[in-house]
Each structure stands twice: as C-alpha cells, then as structure tokens.
Amino acid sequence: MITVKNLHKYFDDLEVLKGINAEIEDNEVVCVIGPSGSGKSTFLRCLNLLEDITSGDIIIDGENLTSDGVDINRLRSQVGMVFQHFNLFPHMTVLENITLGPMKVKGMSSKEAKREALPLLEKVGLADKANDFPLSLSGGQKQRVAIARSLAMNPKVMLFDEPTSALDPELVGDVLQVMKDLAKEGMTMVVVTHEMGFAREVGDRVIFMDEGIVMEEGNPEQIFDRPENPRTQEFLSKIL
Ligand code: ADP
Numbered sequence: 001m002i003t004v005k006n007l008h009k010y011f012d013d014l015e016v017l018k019g020i021n022a023e024i025e026d027n028e029v030v031c032v033i034g035p036s037g038s039g040k041s042t043f044l045r046c047l048n049l050l051e052d053i054t055s056g057d058i059i060i061d062g063e064n065l066t067s068d069g070v071d072i073n074r075l076r077s078q079v080g081m082v083f084q085h086f087n088l089f090p091h092m093t094v095l096e097n098i099t100l101g102p103m104k105v106k107g108m109s110s111k112e113a114k115r116e117a118l119p120l121l122e123k124v125g126l127a128d129k130a131n132d133f134p135l136s137l138s139g140g141q142k143q144r145v146a147i148a149r150s151l152a153m154n155p156k157v158m159l160f161d162e163p164t165s166a167l168d169p170e171l172v173g174d175v176l177q178v179m180k181d182l183a184k185e186g187m188t189m190v191v192v193t194h195e196m197g198f199a200r201e202v203g204d205r206v207i208f209m210d211e212g213i214v215m216e217e218g219n220p221e222q223i224f225d226r227p228e229n230p231r232t233q234e235f236l237s238k239i240l
C-alpha cells in the first residue's frame with residue numbers, strides 16, 4: 001500500500017528525516033515509536049503531503065507522490081489523518097464537521113453525505129451527538145468525531161499522530177477501542193503512539209525511529225521483548 005524510499009526532509013538547514021525506507025502492506029497496522037523530536041510527525045505529514053519532500057520517493061497505492069501533477073486533494077481523501085489536537089471546526093455541529101469533506105471534495109449532496117455520516121457516528125459510538133457542537137464534547141468524543149470525519153472520505157490508509165496524547169487518561173480507552181475496531185476491519189493504519197499496550201496488541205509491526213532514521217523494526221514481540229539496537233533498548237527502558 002505504501003512504499004517509502006530514501007526519504008529525506010530538511011527544514012532549512014535542519015535535516016529531520018535522513019533516509020527513511022519503509023513498506024506498509026495492505027491491511028497492516030504499523031506503529032511508529034521513538035523519542036520526541038525524532039521525526040515521527042514529519043514522517044506522517046510527508047505521507048499526506050502536508051510537508052513537501054526534500055528527496056526520495058513515496059508511493060501510495062501505485063501513485064508516486066513526488067511526480068508532477070499529483071492531485072493533492074484526491075491523495076488527501078485517500079490518506080486520512082488524525083492529529084493529537086482534533087482540529088474540528090468549532091462553529092459546525094458534529095454532523096456538519098463530518099459531511100463537509102465529502103460535500104466539498106467529493107461533490108456529495110448534503111443528504112447523501114448525511115446518510116453516510118450516520119453509520120460512521122454509530123461506529124465511533126456517538127450517534128446521539130450528531131447535532132451537538134464540539135465545545136460540548138469531551139476530548140475523547142472530539143477525537144472520535146475526528147476519526148469519523150476522516151473515515152467519511154473513505155480513505156485507503158489512516159494515519160494517526162499520537163491520537164490519545166492530549167486526552168485525560170480515562171478517555172483514552174474509548175479512542176483506542178475505535179482504532180482497534182478499525183484495524184479488525186482491515187484498515188491499513190500507521191499509528192504514531194506512546195501507547196505501548198496498543199502497539200503490542202494491535203500492531204502487526206513496530207518501527208522505532210530515532211534522529212530521523214528507522215533504527216529498528218520488527219513485530220511487537222521482537223521490539224518490546226528482544227530489542228537489538230541499544231537505542232531501542234534505552235528508549236524502552238525509559239518508558240516501560
Ligand atoms: P516527533 O514527532 O518525533 O516529536 P517532529 O517530526 O515533530 O518529531 O520533529 C522533528 C524535528 O523537526 C524537530 O527537531 C522539530 O523541531 C523539527 N521541526 C518539525 N517541524 C518543523 C517546522 N515546520 N519547521 C522547522 N523545524 C521543524
């Protein structure tokens with residue numbers, strides 16, 4: 001589904017991604033872990049062209065993002081992204097937040113978009129909040145709306161950037177459950193997370209990033225129980 005070849009990203013003189021190579025298969029859940037500042041968010045943002053790529057290739061479902069004439073709007077509708085801070089539109093209801101993209105980008109009628117949005121709200125456990133405004137929701141509910149909003153575009157891949165980091169601890173579980181359900185349905189997912197329990201249970205593969213490179217990758221047992229790279233060992237010893 002995704003191939004990343006020798007991806008480099010600079011911000012001015014600062015080299016943040018120093019040659020990332022990665023393969024993400026269809027239906028796979030890949031969790032990305034690593035210290036703050038190691039380039040995890042920048043990596044995800046490149047996959048969605050929220051950052052321009054300095055050099056290298058990213059191929060998503062056969063389409064090279066670096067080729068001229070790539071349709072950014074179409075790409076973004078295929079690659080959903082959920083952020084740490086939910087970025088909902090405060091002046092729109094939950095339902096309006098979800099139907100906006102399909103109407104604007106996919107040209108759906110309001111009626112059609114609503115018809116598709118309601119089952120998504122059910123999926124994230126918020127069917128009764130359709131006409132509420134984001135201000136009246138908890139952080140966990142907002143994040144579940146943000147997930148439903150991404151799903152409304154019918155993406156091929158979902159990217160999650162620390163989706164539970166800004167939440168009170170008691171609200172984390174519901175969001176992780178929604179993500180688990182998505183994984184079970186076969187959604188291809190790349191998840192930057194500090195939730196090692198989630199990575200172990202739901203991740204098919206774990207990538208450890210440090211200083212802009214992939215230091216180590218493997219299945220969760222390899223990375224969490226038998227990490228080989230000293231940097232991985234040091235990172236895990238600090239957080240586990
Ligand atoms: P992580 O998500 O792993 O914490 P980031 O990808 O956010 O790491 O950041 C990696 C590095 O890139 C950091 O040194 C950060 O300061 C820098 N960086 C991120 N975004 C920008 C930007 N827009 N302009 C300049 N530097 C940035």
Ligand code: MG
Binds near residue numbers: 040041042
């Ligand atoms: Mg980050």
